[in-house]
Amino acid sequence: MAGIYLHVPFCNSRCIYCGFCSTVSRSLRQKYIPALKREIQERGDFFSSLYESDRTIKTLYIGGGTPSVLSPETLQEAVSAIRENFIFTDEIEFTVEVNPDDITEDYAASLRKMGVNRVSMGVQSFKDSHLKWMRRRHDSGTAIKAYGILRKAGFENISLDLIFGFPLMTVKDWEENLSRILELDPEHVSAYQMGIDPDTPLERMEKAGEFSLPSQEESEEMYRLLQKKLKEGGYIQYEVSNFCKPGCHSRHNSSYWNRIPYLGLGPGAHSFTGRHREWNTSDIATWCDLSTLPLREGETLSPEDVFNEILMLGLRTTAGVKLNTLRNSGPQSPVYISDILPKISSLESKGLLILDKDGTIKIPSEKFFISDGIIRELFVC
Template identity: 40%
Template sequence: MNQASLYIHFPFCMRKCFYCDFYSVESLESLEEFLKALKHEILLRRTLLTDDVLFETIYFGGGTPSLLSAAQVAELLGTLSSSFQFSDDVEITIEVNPGTVSLDWFSSVRLIGVNRVSIGIQSFDDKLLQWLTRIHSSGDGVHAYLAARGAGFENVSIDLMFGLPMQSIAQWECTLQRAVELGPEHISTYSLIVEPETQLERLVKAGKVKLLDDDADAAMYQLAIELLTSSGYEQYEISNFAKPGFRSRHNANYWNHKPYLGLGPSAHSFWKGERSWNVRSISEYICSLNKNRFPTAGAEILRETEQFEESVYLGLRQGRIDMRALASQFGIDLATQKRDLLEEWQRLGFIFSDGAVLQLTRQGFLIADELARQLI
């Protein structure tokens, strides 16, 4: 069986955060039409698949998929299970906004098969949450986490943000320590990025928001690595830390170039070497499916050079490149062609390398993206 992953984009939020560039709208007016169209897309996509495809992960992202009722999640999972084949140990994740959930909701979605939740706590500091335009408080974040535990979830991830204007390293340390005290199986830490065409970008350009400098941002990232790894979490990707056995299987499939199918407005797919993406509009999405048409906005076939570059980039983000495997797959021997560069990196303490495998050090993780640019 050929293993794959499934992503479902839920494009609704109660309030869109001013830094976010993921596609979403604030009105739930078209929710029912969207769900009907989504089920139609599931059935259409099924016609493209062969019987040897086995999905091993399902991920509900957004937007705010925790705005779905348990009954709506159950109906979607029912449509999926009748259309696709899933592994017995399928990982089913749903993203959660702490301001939208209760113990009853967690209990209900767990009973219907969801076995992993990713809670967007972002910070345990109320002033920073207000600056981020989040709808929840730090207390709501803790409550959501405890409710997930109370419902019986044994695989909980939380998202945290750093590099925020006015955020001190002491505030960041308090947030990290609080997270460790709670003890989730997985923690993702993200530096604030000014994404194009967001309200945050407009405020930065207007001089109304002053970003932290690179040194302060790097110090916060270094602190996260040190504090989390010393607390029993393994860093398995630039932004992701997990207790042993609790890495995100869904994200790992993305990073390792396994095929994935994306459903919903703006969702991306990678299938048989082709990357495609859906229209970034709920109305266009619904209209296409009402006409029994795929809601695809575009597609591209990745050239071999692009696949190689992505393999290097994604490998370094995970802290490790098997250079021997890359040479076998693409005919490019980094160990030989980049020998001087790799020796320099090793001397500077960025990597360990035995000539076959390149492994980032803690210092190397800090500049992984730059190392990737130099390597390709």
């Protein structure tokens, strides 16, 4: 059973590190819902060839951008349009990303009323100096208050996002941020190392020599602290950047890692059928323009792409990848498997990979920080 991702490409301000598809332009907001309705009409049959016309979805994830900059009425209109064309299972995981600044009691109640049962909130840091530097809209007090409001409104599944590995942050700051997380006790935590995306203020600042990111050693120390403290707090790490209380993993994101088909709606959104990947134009004005045909590009994955993708997505999870899954991934896979077996042995001998008795390969969690490099060594080409 599939999932839907809806991209809301609007923010009230831009964070210095942001490379996401989003705009602060307000004029496009009015065009968003009509354009979304058009796209839903056009994509209503997306799952039909995969699931014999079954339009049931088990996860809906509204991300951005900042979905919570939309009024509850506008968000409800988007959800209603999706509901008219797809069937939500009773156990649907329905997530909305929010900014702490937008959360009032009324807003939280509206989210509950529209069926949202999981909220993902971008906290990023509990230090106001960090938030100011990132040009986030909220401060630490607002984030803590918003969390309390969400809890009071009845949300029992809350995910908080944090960022580490940026110039102002010391290891001590990070430790304190993690302690605040443990005090709040959300069901889920995502923590990302700050990267420098192209065409962002951060990239320009770095080029101008205004700062440099902390050394990899320092960032690795922060990552190890993250793993240690969250484990002590009762969290399970299930992916490189994701931790949860037992049973509270993100079902939507897990579908991506398990390569389950999904439909992406909204500018820049990606869709996936198992073999074919498509992406909407990330030009928000073009996507909103009803006078042109929907602009979308796509590619059919080669057997090699599929093999590498299974490796890449699976090895970022603590569950790892079954060699049998790789073996059954396509006609060329026996050749690819014989290609990577010596590499697996070599990585295993260096303590960088584990091959379980049941034929599952995994990256040891203490090596997750360098997982990208390990995975790259296994890619077939």
